[in-house]
Amino acid sequence: MFTSIVPASIQINLIERIRASCGALLGILITGLISHQTLGDGSELPFLITPMGASAVLLFALPSSPLAQPWSILLGNTISAAVGVGCASVLGNTPFAAAIAVALATAAMFASNSLHPPGGAIALSAVLGGPSIQAQGFLYIISPVALNSVVLLIMALIFNNLTKHRYPHLHTEAKNLHKTNDLAPGERLGFKSEDLDFAINQFNEVLDINRDNLEKLFRQAEMHSYQRRFQAMTCADIMSRDIVRITYETPLEEAWQLLRKHKIKALPVVDDTQKVIGILTLIDFMKHANLDVYQDYEIKLRQLIQSTTELSSGRPQVVGQIMTTSVLTAGIDTHIAFLVPMLSDAGMHHIPIIDEQAKLVGIVTQSDLIAGLFRARLNDAS
Numbered sequence: 228m229f230t231s232i233v234p235a236s237i238q239i240n241l242i243e244r245i246r247a248s249c250g251a252l253l254g255i256l257i258t259g260l261i262s263h264q265t266l267g268d269g270s271e272l273p274f275l276i277t278p279m280g281a282s283a284v285l286l287f288a289l290p291s292s293p294l295a296q297p298w299s300i301l302l303g304n305t306i307s308a309a310v311g312v313g314c315a316s317v318l319g320n321t322p323f324a325a326a327i328a329v330a331l332a333t334a335a336m337f338a339s340n341s342l343h344p345p346g347g348a349i350a351l352s353a354v355l356g357g358p359s360i361q362a363q364g365f366l367y368i369i370s371p372v373a374l375n376s377v378v379l380l381i382m383a384l385i386f387n388n389l390t391k392h393r394y395p396h397l398h399t400e401a402k403n404l405h406k407t408n409d410l411a412p413g414e415r416l417g418f419k420s421e422d423l424d425f426a427i428n429q430f431n432e433v434l435d436i437n438r439d440n441l442e443k444l445f446r447q448a449e450m451h452s453y454q455r456r457f458q459a460m461t462c463a464d465i466m467s468r469d470i471v472r473i474t475y476e477t478p479l480e481e482a483w484q485l486l487r488k489h490k491i492k493a494l495p496v497v498d499d500t501q502k503v504i505g506i507l508t509l510i511d512f513m514k515h516a517n518l519d520v521y522q523d524y525e526i527k528l529r530q531l532i533q534s535t536t537e538l539s540s541g542r543p544q545v546v547g548q549i550m551t552t553s554v555l556t557a558g559i560d561t562h563i564a565f566l567v568p569m570l571s572d573a574g575m576h577h578i579p580i581i582d583e584q585a586k587l588v589g590i591v592t593q594s595d596l597i598a599g600l601f602r603a604r605l606n607d608a609s
Contacts, residue, residue, distance in 0.1 A: 259275040290394045
């Protein structure tokens with residue numbers, strides 16, 4: 228019976244637990260110090276109200292939660308303080324007034340889309356917090372509630388982003404690379420965003436996770452299921468191993484001839500240790516030759532790739548001057564299921580494959596992936 232009331236353990240690693248705890252420590256410490264300096268030593272008013280502890284847990288441990296966003300903490304806390312002070316002034320400092328304050332604060336947060344659980348505690352404190360808070364009246368909304376909330380929020384903005392946790396969480400629309408009304412390739416099979424919206428509406432409860440993260444979670448589960456079904460087919464099984472590669476110093480004319488000779492659309496660029504430092508594609512040639520203007524197409528391309536003896540010509544001479552430096556790579560042991568969104572929704576056509584030392588050992592194209600998935604499907608059917 229005891230185990231039935233114990234929730235499942237939270238599945239985050241030790242580093243994330245320490246990060247959240249340190250954030251709460253710094254957030255409350257700085258908020259307390261600033262509020263103490265602002266309110267002064269002689270005031271009987273508490274410079275740091277206890278509900279800020281709950282706000283700190285939300286802002287630093289659950290920074291992507293809808294309940295922890297800036298709108299929620301600022302409006303949720305202040306509107307709850309206003310409701311609590313109003314109930315105390317009309318109904319007095321009684322348990323009945325406290326219950327009404329929490330109920331009305333919850334309703335107000337729902338109505339303003341600013342649900343923040345510590346707001347209930349703030350409304351309760353406004354009614355039962357003692358003479359110093361009661362004497363403050365509606366100024367309690369500004370000091371200490373708004374003051375504490377603003378400082379804690381600023382700390383959360385700084386700390387979360389410094390520790391690589393995007394805050395606040397902003398909804399990002401999936402981009403259609405081809406500027407059409409079609410769904411992204413990864414959304415044409417399996418569940419769609421509309422399915423998720425329908426399920427959330429049918430669930431009819433407040434979810435302490437934002438919609439974007441919920442969709443990512445479902446897609447990762449779908450990917451894991453796919454990986455389990457098609458067993459351990461990795462990049463090593465489908466990649467091309469005899470790779471045509473170039474270096475930073477390779478002349479543009481030579482690189483162009485390699486693309487034409489091998490009838491390929493991209494060349495990985497490596498350094499002396501065979502680590503990937505860039506990729507050169509047909510798009511890079513077109514962009515630097517200004518071939519989006521179709522007049523004199525061949526002349527412009529020849530002008531770009533032909534070598535020159537003029538040191539100050541201003542024209543790029545080698546691959547390193549026009550290559551794409553932000554390269555998406557995959558490990559040799561990566562399951563091919565993880566390449567699907569990279570080669571479909573992300574608009575990639577070629578993915579360099581690296582080993583444990585980050586050295587180039589192969590390349591996977593869209594054609595390689597299609598062949599691998601087809602073979603996996605045949606194996607699964609048999």
